[in-house]
Amino acid sequence: MIRICILFDKLRFEEKKLYSKIKEKGIDATLVDGKSLIFDTESSKRDPTFGDIVLQRVISYYRGLHLTYCLEHIGLPIVNSFSISEICGNKLITSMILKKNHVPTPKTTFAFSAESARECMKKLGYPLVVKPLIGSWGRGIYQIKDQSMAEMLLETRQDNDNSFSRIYYLQELIDRPSRDIRCIVVGDEIVASVYRYSSENEWRTNVAVGGRTEEAILSPELKEVVLKASKAIGNGILGVDLMEDKVRGYLVHEVNNTVEFRGASAVCKSDIAGAMTDYLVKMCKK
Amino acid sequence: MKADCKDCGAEITIPQDSMVGEIITCPDCGTDFEIISKNQDNIEIKEAESVGEDWGQ
Numbered sequence: 001m002i003r004i005c006i007l008f009d010k011l012r013f014e015e016k017k018l019y020s021k022i023k024e025k026g027i028d029a030t031l032v033d034g035k036s037l038i039f040d041t042e043s044s045k046r047d048p049t050f051g052d053i054v055l056q057r058v059i060s061y062y063r064g065l066h067l068t069y070c071l072e073h074i075g076l077p078i079v080n081s082f083s084i085s086e087i088c089g090n091k092l093i094t095s096m097i098l099k100k101n102h103v104p105t106p107k108t109t110f111a112f113s114a115e116s117a118r119e120c121m122k123k124l125g126y127p128l129v130v131k132p133l134i135g136s137w138g139r140g141i142y143q144i145k146d147q148s149m150a151e152m153l154l155e156t157r158q159d160n161d162n163s164f165s166r167i168y169y170l171q172e173l174i175d176r177p178s179r180d181i182r183c184i185v186v187g188d189e190i191v192a193s194v195y196r197y198s199s200e201n202e203w204r205t206n207v208a209v210g211g212r213t214e215e216a217i218l219s220p221e222l223k224e225v226v227l228k229a230s231k232a233i234g235n236g237i238l239g240v241d242l243m244e245d246k247v248r249g250y251l252v253h254e255v256n257n258t259v260e261f262r263g264a265s266a267v268c269k270s271d272i273a274g275a276m277t278d279y280l281v282k283m284c285k286k
Numbered sequence: 287m288k289a290d291c292k293d294c295g296a297e298i299t300i301p302q303d304s305m306v307g308e309i310i311t312c313p314d315c316g317t318d319f320e321i322i323s324k325n326q327d328n329i330e331i332k333e334a335e336s337v338g339e340d341w342g343q
Contacts, residue, residue: 009335010334019305031307059342060340061340135341137341
């Protein structure tokens with residue numbers, strides 16, 4: 001009997017849903033708290049804790065990334081892989097990989113000091129969007145409307161004792177409707193697509209900042225871009241986020257490694273957790 | 287099932303279907319706690335980790 005291990009560090013709706021779905025399908029499931037794990041150079045695959053395949057659902061990017069490395073090191077199949085985790089967790093790398101693979105994505109500039117970021121912003125002009133390299137849920141994402149806002153951002157970033165805050169991710173502001181699109185991709189299949197509408201007095205569309213979801217129409221064009229993005233990242237269980245540029249069409253701006261689907265599951269008929277479970281079983285048998 | 291808030295002492299009601307690893311919040315002071323063990327008669331909680339800059343999806 002196959003045994004699936006769900007690796008977590010904070011049990012959310014998604015992990016509970018996945019656990020019950022795996023059980024419902026008659027598959028053995030375990031929940032393992034990543035915070036409790038210890039690895040050493042002698043660790044081996046024989047540890048039954050991890051079952052036959054691990055689904056990595058850790059909320060802390062760095063914890064999840066390093067745990068993934070440890071598990072891959074001992075030869076365990078893990079979804080998603082270290083490579084995917086690394087790409088998705090860092091917006092600079094995501095943007096570069098998307099561009100390299102000809103996936104339409106917003107024009108983004110990277111600067112590596114406050115001085116060069118200031119020069120870049122002056123040259124690019126306003127408005128523009130600044131995002132942290134690492135992080136989710138719309139946190140730290142600002143629309144910079146003029147030079148005075150830019151100066152405020154630079155000062156705040158310099159005061160922050162965090163290595164990543166000294167690297168600047170500057171993105172063009174996309175002329176789009178007040179929504180974006182989240183597509184949940186499992187392997188090479190899109191299992192759910194939702195529009196995420198921003199709430200009143202908020203331009204960000206993240207559910208965490210009040211965004212509202214509605215099932216999206218999956219046009220052939222949208223499908224093509226989403227699957228191309230998924231393939232570029234490495235195919236796994238992914239959340240591909242897109243904007244609808246009024247001139248250029250779909251632009252992929254983010255790909256999520258431990259995709260949350262509470263909002264999508266409330267409005268989509270498809271069985272998201274079921275599709276993820278089936279994929280894990282398939283991967284296990286490979 | 288009930289637990290006492292380790293910060294303010296208020297009583298926290300734990301939902302029946304809660305699981306180890308889940309976060310519960312004190313209704314009085316707002317402190318987050320993680321459920322670290324649970325059986326029919328007993329529940330053990332500890333203060334939850336604060337939200338990290340690298341938290342997300």
